[in-house]
Each structure stands twice: as structure tokens, then as C-alpha cells.
Amino acid sequence: DVAKDVDEDFVEKFMSTVDNIQIQENLRELTKVPHMATTAGDEETVNLMLKRWQDPSTGLDQAWREEYLVHLSFPDPKNPNKVTVVSPSDTVLHTAREKEKPYTSDQDDPEVVQPYAAYSPPGHPKGKLVYANQGKPSDYRKLNETMDLRGTIAITRYGGAGRAAKAINAAPYGVIGVLVYTEPLDINDGLMSDVNETYPHSWYLPPSGVERGSFNTHYGDMRTPYLAAKDETYRIPVEDITGIPPIPIQPIGFEDAYILICALGGEAAPSVWQGAFNCTYNFGGPGFRNTSAFNNSDVRLDIFNNNVLKNSSNVMGIIRGSVEPDRYVIYGNHRDSWVHGAIDPSSGTSVMLEITRVLGQMVKQGLWRPRRSIIFGSWGAEEFGLIGSAEYTEQYFAKLSERTIAYINVDIAVFANATLRASGMPSVQNVIFKATKQVKAAGLDTSVYDNWIQYFNRTSPAHGIIPRVGYLTGAGSDYAAFVHYLGITSMDISYTYDRSKTNARIYPAYHTAYDTFDYASKFIDPGFVSHQAIARTAGNVLIRLADSLVLPLNCSDYAESLEDYLKTAVQLYQDKLQTQKISMEPLKRAVANFRSAATHLDQVILTSDLVNETPMKTRRINDQLMLLDRAFLDPLAFPDKYAYRHVIWASSSAGRQTFPGLADAYANAELTGQPRDWDKVHYHLSVLSQAIEGAANTLVDVI
Amino acid sequence: DVAKDVDEDFVEKFMSTVDNIQIQENLRELTKVPHMATTAGDEETVNLMLKRWQDPSTGLDQAWREEYLVHLSFPDPKNPNKVTVVSPSDTVLHTAREKEKPYTSDQDDPEVVQPYAAYSPPGHPKGKLVYANQGKPSDYRKLNETMDLRGTIAITRYGGAGRAAKAINAAPYGVIGVLVYTEPLDINDGLMSDVNETYPHSWYLPPSGVERGSFNTHYGDMRTPYLAAKDETYRIPVEDITGIPPIPIQPIGFEDAYILICALGGEAAPSVWQGAFNCTYNFGGPGFRNTSAFNNSDVRLDIFNNNVLKNSSNVMGIIRGSVEPDRYVIYGNHRDSWVHGAIDPSSGTSVMLEITRVLGQMVKQGLWRPRRSIIFGSWGAEEFGLIGSAEYTEQYFAKLSERTIAYINVDIAVFANATLRASGMPSVQNVIFKATKQVKAAGLDTSVYDNWIQYFNRTSPAHGIIPRVGYLTGAGSDYAAFVHYLGITSMDISYTYDRSKTNARIYPAYHTAYDTFDYASKFIDPGFVSHQAIARTAGNVLIRLADSLVLPLNCSDYAESLEDYLKTAVQLYQDKLQTQKISMEPLKRAVANFRSAATHLDQVILTSDLVNETPMKTRRINDQLMLLDRAFLDPLAFPDKYAYRHVIWASSSAGRQTFPGLADAYANAELTGQPRDWDKVHYHLSVLSQAIEGAANTLVDVI
Numbered sequence A, B: 001d002v003a004k005d006v007d008e009d010f011v012e013k014f015m016s017t018v019d020n021i022q023i024q025e026n027l028r029e030l031t032k033v034p035h036m037a038t039t040a041g042d043e044e045t046v047n048l049m050l051k052r053w054q055d056p057s058t059g060l061d062q063a064w065r066e067e068y069l070v071h072l073s074f075p076d077p078k079n080p081n082k083v084t085v086v087s088p089s090d091t092v093l094h095t096a097r098e099k100e101k102p103y104t105s106d107q108d109d110p111e112v113v114q115p116y117a118a119y120s121p122p123g124h125p126k127g128k129l130v131y132a133n134q135g136k137p138s139d140y141r142k143l144n145e146t147m148d149l150r151g152t153i154a155i156t157r158y159g160g161a162g163r164a165a166k167a168i169n170a171a172p173y174g175v176i177g178v179l180v181y182t183e184p185l186d187i188n189d190g191l192m193s194d195v196n197e198t199y200p201h202s203w204y205l206p207p208s209g210v211e212r213g214s215f216n217t218h219y220g221d222m223r224t225p226y227l228a229a230k231d232e233t234y235r236i237p238v239e240d241i242t243g244i245p246p247i248p249i250q251p252i253g254f255e256d257a258y259i260l261i262c263a264l265g266g267e268a269a270p271s272v273w274q275g276a277f278n279c280t281y282n283f284g285g286p287g288f289r290n291t292s293a294f295n296n297s298d299v300r301l302d303i304f305n306n307n308v309l310k311n312s313s314n315v316m317g318i319i320r321g322s323v324e325p326d327r328y329v330i331y332g333n334h335r336d337s338w339v340h341g342a343i344d345p346s347s348g349t350s351v352m353l354e355i356t357r358v359l360g361q362m363v364k365q366g367l368w369r370p371r372r373s374i375i376f377g378s379w380g381a382e383e384f385g386l387i388g389s390a391e392y393t394e395q396y397f398a399k400l401s402e403r404t405i406a407y408i409n410v411d412i413a414v415f416a417n418a419t420l421r422a423s424g425m426p427s428v429q430n431v432i433f434k435a436t437k438q439v440k441a442a443g444l445d446t447s448v449y450d451n452w453i454q455y456f457n458r459t460s461p462a463h464g465i466i467p468r469v470g471y472l473t474g475a476g477s478d479y480a481a482f483v484h485y486l487g488i489t490s491m492d493i494s495y496t497y498d499r500s501k502t503n504a505r506i507y508p509a510y511h512t513a514y515d516t517f518d519y520a521s522k523f524i525d526p527g528f529v530s531h532q533a534i535a536r537t538a539g540n541v542l543i544r545l546a547d548s549l550v551l552p553l554n555c556s557d558y559a560e561s562l563e564d565y566l567k568t569a570v571q572l573y574q575d576k577l578q579t580q581k582i583s584m585e586p587l588k589r590a591v592a593n594f595r596s597a598a599t600h601l602d603q604v605i606l607t608s609d610l611v612n613e614t615p616m617k618t619r620r621i622n623d624q625l626m627l628l629d630r631a632f633l634d635p636l637a638f639p640d641k642y643a644y645r646h647v648i649w650a651s652s653s654a655g656r657q658t659f660p661g662l663a664d665a666y667a668n669a670e671l672t673g674q675p676r677d678w679d680k681v682h683y684h685l686s687v688l689s690q691a692i693e694g695a696a697n698t699l700v701d702v703i
């Protein structure tokens, strides 16, 4: 039926069918072995996904795999990377642990990849150790004021800067190698002992735990920018790749970091650089204290990482839409992990499999078919830089931009079991609210919504106090290509911490060998009830996007965010811009026009009797809503940011809650004072104003 | 009615109502005074368009003006540009005519702008004259082999290279000024005498006639790339403008060119450089023959052109669609001329006004309302570089890309009265055929189609012998921004020459003061019957695009063109590419996939009973057809070509009838032999294959 709206009974039925034990068993199966991208374990998960999605009674309409030949980086199993302390006479005084200490048998699996920094170049730098805090530009600048950094090895802690940045920022100072470790203050609320404090006694990271990761700054396969990485696709030479470490870098556990840092000489680092170790964190002499066992010794890195082109698979599955098969709601998560990946990403995959089981069953039984098509994506090689999802968007760019209603990303479904966390374009706020009001909070009598609003909230001019939905301004998971490259309305949903209970930067086992079923089921979500709440919430949103007669995307909420950004921009920039004879009026007019256009479209929706009017009217309004984010794309707005085209949500380094390109251009102009840089501010203001005006133009009367 | 198809009776009625005398009177009114962009005469035409389109009984639903503040270049009325021959003692031996000789009173209007090269820098170069043929790179290279060009003034003839290119190509050799004239051999079939041969005795150009023009290589307002030129829009500094003459250049008539060229010294130029003058065209000594009156003299240019920001108006008018108001068929032409512009552009504007009169009347009388919306655009400042249409597409980028079915351009409606000429994307061939079969050829008993096929034809694998529809690969009129920037299916329609009767490069009065009502009505289209045939043809196509249930755009004809391009590419490039280990297989696969997808979609259309199926299905198919050209866009494919994004139809300098980016990359790699240039060929092959695959993906089953 062309005019059928979402069926609330069906939504109810879906939610009551979503089963926590099914999710638990999904997770158990997904995490049997490590499944790093393109390994045999990954292949097992490919087959698992295919088996489930092709199941005759609970599968989807169709499921298949799509492969991309992508540029990956692995350590050499025969030549493990090494970090050693070497005396002047070349005696090895200390060797960092090569693999994490196993507490369970799965952690002892030979397939557990040695901790490493993917895309670090191989090399054998040896030099005096220095401590560089988080490896931010300001950290190296500060450090460089106290000593000559040429020829040194810098030890940094995770956080504050991107992984690759810690090496990229170091190289200009002559640093020749970098170590990175997880500081217990940042991850363990200061706890450090595996005798009684850390996993398996709690969720905290054991001393030998090491965060692996991809050390790059762009997303997607590095050798095929803007092109899907098919076998015969042109690949840029490896030496032309940018955004990766120019010098070797290796992650280590805090067990080893402790030994290195507490032996450092030189002056005491500033208090904000101090961590939880029971010693003063010194800058380094450079090098170790002469009262230490490592007096006059060097730190040496032996890095044997190899680049390799390997086939990585996305697994795709679809449920065909009945009325508008050419409209897609996409739901995705990556499948690959660093090790067992119980939380990252298998918590999300377990949830996805439960959603597809319930919906697939309804479809197979003929009880339901969505109005619009649903595409499920199990992305490959996310951990190496969101590769599977990025290649997918490159390959299907035209089709996806023309037809995609929204993208829902559930990667780590449950960071912790306290509250929902959601981020997305402002237009998705309303449908998330609707869903969360219908879902019971895990282990509580209240709704997810009522629980959520206690943890994250804000005062909206239109709605009063409401939960705060964040923005997707970065490239933290597979939503990046959808948001920034395709301009598709997207959201990212998870359960997360009670921040009054922990300061952990992320769940402590993140990207370590301890992210296992045992860990997840004991310390993250016993009973899998938070997983269940996420499955119900994300599934509820998915059904609404697929089945609602009028798309549940609210453009007036978008206007509110633009107004908020504008207010901040005017406060921060207007006075100075006036002295530069740059007017903010076009931006103000654009935001005002967007607001009135949004109000108008809301009125059209409100006053239309769409069930009885021509279906073309519904489609027209839905096209306006679907394509709204596309109107904010400008492929030339950010020439220095790979595949960032959305002028409102692009990443920004200025650290201001406002339009990213404007904030960055302003910060730069203020720094240099150059007229040409003020011109760039003016230029970006025009780009931004035109994009917002253009978006407003799509919301007013269609002709 | 949601399922209503085009009404053939209405089409008939439209065609029979289109009146040649109305067109004639439109032209008379439009050409009363010169209407160069932004002048008082231009403003009169703005008001005329508004009056017609707002007429209560024959107007459109709505009409309005839209202004852009754009960068124009004019001569100084108080300091006319001068071209003189100056003796060594500074005596002026000859002064080129400042204005064309009037034969009628309108040609004597003080508002007739002096012939000039828009965007030529001002300056006063003086030097020895040389003859540089058409000012192509090869011409200057040749000339430079015979002498040192530093400090010379080059005289060139129109044709062979773009206007600006004649100066841009010259400057690297040290040439300091350029003249350009219209060679009688190229424009007048060699005739030169105004006593009995040229206008007012025939359509041929009088000796003092000068082709004006915009001397630039990019289109759109030069100071606001990719941004609509609103008052507060950021403008690049004038000195950052590229693609314009770096040295002064001025056009002159052949009356003066004769005096200069026939006095040149040096060796005889090659035979292909020779023209119709009764003298040998020499290279120049440099400078004049010492046996001539100009012995040892210089040629001096005094150019006083000024750049100025002025408001230029588009006039927009709409007829609201009944069923799908959010689908646009756009019909446009520029309004501005260089002088009276009877043929260019007012022949097209007269036709457009007759189409809007007939359709407007039907709408006002309640007899008709199109299924889709129709937008009429009367563009400003086209002559300066397609400015009005380009700014329009920049301002409304999102809305237009999302919703536009097609763009129809009728600029010069009638170059000559022999036959139709049509260019466009291959998908429009069929609807043009349909229309032309229904229109009677001007002054003949056959249809426009049957007449056309005698002048331009080709053998199609699918259709046999059919009229040849050209491609829109350049930026010759306002379709450029629609084709290349927006990727909108477009066409350009006119009546043109019998090439067996004339070799004229274009109608001889083009861009001169002789392009008047008198000229048009006597020598181009007496009785305005060719104008009428164009109005009927273009209007017929317009109605079909607006009213057909299934869009009359044929994707299988697109496949045929791609196959043709592929065949040529394989013939030309495959062997050499194999030696470079670059495979053409992905391109072959892409074209084959496009073909089978097109066949499939055609089958879907053929086997659907769309009148009785859900309207969503019709819309879905139509969306596939509408958006097909959008799928070929890649904003990064041609980084050196401003606003060229369509990978199939971009301009190319390689002169091959195949994919433009591939042809250019191949030509360059063959020239340099550099591995990096072969990489670029491989890169572009991937870009191209991916675009064609992406387009094919939009034509197959939607899910």
C-alpha cells in the first residue's frame, strides 16, 4: 500500500522479539578466534555472516560478498617488532614484552597479532629516550625548548592527538622513532596491578595490554583515493602516500612504559604531563638518569612491518522495499577486529545479526516487508582506516547519493552499560528520541530516553531539556564516508559509561588481546541487556526510517544546530571580521533562510493529508528530506582534507563548536595575520553561506 | 492525473499555433537598440521579457529577475582603442577604423560598442608586425623558427584556436601585442567588396566588419569560481584570474588587415596560412617590406579596456507542474548581444518568446498544465563567458542537480535556413527525432527530420541511417554549465547551413554591427519560417519532456555512443597501453555493463503497465533516466579544467572522437614518454571506468 505508515504493532513485536541471549551467542561465535582483517579468522566471520544472512528461515532477501584489494600493513610473524634498551656496549638491558600476557586460553591463541602500529615504516632507530606527553605539536614544541631532539626516540601516551600524528609531529624536530603506550591514569583510573586490580579482576587493562591501531590520518584505502580498490584500479605509488608516520613507531604496554619513563633523566615534565606511575615523569636528559640502570643507554626500535595488498571483503545483505525499493536505509558495522574484538566490533555485529534475524524471520514468514529497501553492510578492514565502507561508497557513489535515506552505524554497541550515547546529523534527533522512549533501559524501570537524559542533556530553544545528540565531525568509525564523502544523513549509536564512575579514555581492553567474550560478558554487559537495548533502539530507528510514510527526519532541528553554530561564530569572529571588512551578513541570511524554509516544510507536512493525496507529494517531501544533507556538500571546500565534503560537519582543528571550515580559516588568519589568509576566511564564509542557502533552497516550495 | 501521458493533440495544437510573424515581431522589438550586457539596452530587454512573461493572458505562472555582480571588460568610450602604423619618426601612417561603417541607421547608433577584445589588458605595445596565421601553438612555433618574435605584434585570423588562446600562445615567445581579424576566405567564401558583394548586397561581411568577443578560456564570472557572484561573495583578486590574454589584443576588420598583411616583409607563409587577399601573406620581416609605404614602421596598439563589476540580470519564468512540480525541464537562451544581436542571440530569444506565448496562453486559459515544472531562463552576460547561466547553476546547484530532467538551449536559432542541427547527450536523440518527424521543414514539403537526414547522417548499429546528433563537448553557449558542471542531460538546437553552398566559419555578421533585424530578415530567414520550425521543434521536445509519463530519454542510445567511443579508444590506444601494462579491460567491462543495464531498463519500461501500476514505479524509472548523466560527474577528474566534471563530454585537446580525459592523458604520455604520465593514463582509465560502472549501477534493478 502506497500510503501505509509505520506499523507500531510491528515495531513492538520487533522489540519484544530481540533477544539478549541470541546476542550473547552471536558474540560467542563471532569471537571464537581472532579475526583481523583478511586473516583466516576474518574469512570465518565472512562465512558466518553469509550463512546467517542466507538462512532460509531467518535470512535476508539476498546476501553476497564484495572484495577490494587494499593496502594493509602487518608485522612480520617471523621477525617480531622489538623495543629494547641497549647499553653503550650494545648489551640489551631490557626487552619490551612482545605479546600480551595471556589470562585465558583464547588470549594465548597464536593468531593474536603482536601489538604494532599499522603503517609505521620498518626501521631500526636507536637513540636517547625523551618523554613527549601525548605527541601533540605543542608537546614537541615544549620539549624542543628544553633540548635538541635530533636523534632521539620519543615515548608518548595515547590520547590528545591521532595515532599517526604522534610520529608526524615528531619528525620535523629530528626525532627518529616513537613509542606510544596507554597511560594508566587515562585508561585505568590510575590502577595498575594485575594481582588484584586489572582484568581478569575488573575491566581495567592489565600491565602488558597494548592498544593496536591504524596509524594514518585519512580514511579509505590509501593507494586508491576516490577510486574503488578493484584489481586493475590505478594505485598511487606507496611513496606518494601521505598522512602516515614518516618514522618508525611502536605501541607498548604500561608495564614496559613504566620501566622506561621512570628511568628518564632531565627535568620534571609539567604537571599535566604526569601520569599514574609512582615516579616523576621527566623530559629525558635526553635519555635515562645516570643514577638508573639504563644510564647512558639508548632505546632501540626494530620494526619489521610489511605493506601488502590483500583482498578484504564486505558482506552485504538486503531486504527489498515493497513500495520504494529505490530508497535505501543502510545499516552497517565493520566485521574485522584487531584481535578477538568482542566489544570492537563484535558487540555491534552481534546486535546487527540479532536485528537481521528478527527482521529476516518476519520477511521470510511473509509478515513484513519494509516500504523502502534496507541494506546491511558488514564492512571489512575498518581497523586499518575504515577501508571497506569507504571503498563501498567510492564504488557506488552515484547510486548511493541518489537513493540513500540514512546510514545507521553501530560499531562498538556497548562501551559500558550506563546510558545511551548517540551522534548524528541534527535531523535524526527526533527519530532517536521516539525510539528511545519506547525501549526499556537495560536493567532499569525507565526508558532508554529517561535514563539517557540524565547523563547527556542540553536545553533546546524548541524542545526544552532534551538528551544531547552529538555530531559526527570526525572519522571514528564507518559513518565517515557516508557523512563526509556522500553527505548522507547518518547516526552512530552505542551504550556507554557513567562518567562519574570512570575517567577511562575508552573501555580499557580496546584494541588489546583482552577484548574477548570473557571480558565482554563479565565486565561490559553481563546478561547482554545493554546490547539488547541497543538492538531495540537501532532496530526501532531502522524500521521507522524504512516504513514511515513521511521520513522521520526533522529539518527544523537542523536549523537549530545551524543557529547554534552561527551564534558561536558571531560571538567569536564578528568583531574581528568587521575590522577586516568581511561581512557575516550572508551567513546570517543563509541561516535565517534555512530556518524559515524548514518551518515552511514542516508546515507543508503538518497540513498535508498525505494518505489521501497523490503519492507523488509524499515522495516529493521525502526527497527533500532525504537529500537535505547532500546540499551541504562541496567537493572543493576542503582541498587539504581527503574526502571531507560536508561543509557543516567536517573535522576541524580549531576546537570551536561552530562551522569547521570557518573556524579553521579564522584560526589560521589570526595566527599569521596575512591578508591572503583573511581572504581565505572570506572565501570560506562564501562557500558556507552558499551551501546553507543552497540547502534552504531545497526545502522551500519546490517550484 | 498521475498516470497521464503526453497529449498528442496538445502537441499538434502547440505547433499549429506557433506563428512566424510573431517571431518576426519579437525579433524586431528585441533588436531595436544594441543590448550589450548590463547596458541600458540590456535593461530594456529585461523589461521586455518580464512584461511578456508576466502578461495576464499570455504570460507564465511567475517571472522575476535575478542579479549577479560580475566582472566585465569594456572599452573606454572616451578613449577608443586604436591600432596605428607608426613610422620611425613617430608619424602615424595608418589608423585602423574605430567603428564599423554603417549601412543602415541602426548600425550608426552611438550605443554600438567599438569592436574590442573583452578581457584584453590595456596597454600600448608597439613593435614590428608578424603574421601568425590562427595563433595556434603550432603557428607561433613555426613563426618562431623563422625569426626572433620578441617585441613583435602578431596579426592572426579568427578560427583554429580560441580567442584568448591567440594571445596566450603568443606571450611565451615575447610577442607584446596581438591583432585578430576575420579572413574573407574563412567567412565570406573569399568575397571582399562592399560595392556589390557584401552586406547589404548579401549576407557576407563588409570590409569594416569586426567580430567582437570575450577573450577568455573558462566560463562563468572569473572572480567567483564555483560561487554565485552575489554582492558580498568573495572575489579572487583580478591579478589571480587565469585564462585571459596576458598581452593586449584587438580585433580589426579585413579592410585594415588587408593593408597590414599585404605590406608585410619576410618570407612567404605556408600555403595553408594564405587567405583571400590578392597578395602573398608573408611572415613579416619582422615588420613591413622595405618596398612598402610602411617600411621600417611599427604597429602600435592603444588599448584602454577597463574591468568593471556590474550587475547582470537573468530573467526567470516558470510554469508550475501539476503532478511532479519538483521535476524541472529548463529551457534557456542568453539575452545579451554584442550589438543588436539579431541572430545572436535574439533569434533564439524570439523563438523562446513565441514558445512561452503559446504555452502561457494555454496555461492562462486553463487548457493545459504540464506534468512537470518548466523553467525558462533568459541569461545575462553570456557573451562575456556564459556568465548568467553559470552563476545560476552555482547558486542553485543542489536543487537543480536533484530535480532537473533536461536543459534545452536555443541560442542562435537560425544560423542559416537549410537544415536542422542538434547536439546533445545521446539519450536525447530519440525525442528530437520524434519531434522533428512532426515538424514541417521550413519552405519544404518534407519533415524537418527528412530534410535533416540529408545533411547530417550516420549509420547507427541499432537504428540504421539516422540524422547525426552532435555532442556538447565544449562551452559554446549556455548549455556548458548544465552539461559540464551539473551533469544535466542537455541539448542545443538550431537551423544551419548547407555546407555545399558556403564555407563560412559562421554566419558572416556574427558579433558585428551588421547582425541586425534587416540582415536577419533579408539574408538569414526571410519570412521567419526556419525560426518557426525551430520553435516547433524545440517546443515539441519541451512538451514531451514535461508531459511524458515515462521520460523520453533513451539510455540504450547512450550505450551506443559509449561503445563507439570505446571502439575508437581500443583502436587507438590498446596496443601501446598493453606495452605499458595498462589494461583496458575494466573500461570494456564497464561499457558492456552499461549496455546490459540499459537493455534491462528498456525492458522494464517496455514490459511495465505504468498507467496501472503504482505511480512510484514510474517515478523510480524516471529518476533513473533523469539522474543518468549525474552519475558521470567526477569533480576531481579534470583538475585543470574549470567546472568540467562530466567524464564523457568534457572538452579535449587531443582531437580524437573518444573519451576526452583518456585521449588527452594518452596524447600527453605519448609526447613525454614519462612513466608518471603513463600513470596518469592509468589513473584516468580508472576514473572513467568507475564512472561508467557507476552509471550502469544506476540503471540496473534498483535493489
Ligand SMILES: [Ca+2]
Pocket (backbone or CB within 6 Å): A220, A221, A223, A224, A225, A226, A227, A228, A229, A390, A391, A394
Ligand atoms: Ca579507494
Ligand SMILES: [Ca+2]
Pocket (backbone or CB within 6 Å): B220, B221, B223, B224, B225, B226, B227, B228, B229, B390, B391, B394
Ligand atoms: Ca561564480
Ligand SMILES: [Zn+2]
Pocket (backbone or CB within 6 Å): A334, A344, A345, A382, A411, A412, A477
Ligand atoms: Zn570499531
Ligand SMILES: [Zn+2]
Pocket (backbone or CB within 6 Å): A344, A383, A511
Ligand atoms: Zn577499532
Ligand SMILES: [Zn+2]
Pocket (backbone or CB within 6 Å): B334, B344, B345, B382, B411, B412, B477
Ligand atoms: Zn549566443
Ligand SMILES: [Zn+2]
Pocket (backbone or CB within 6 Å): B344, B383, B511
Ligand atoms: Zn555570441
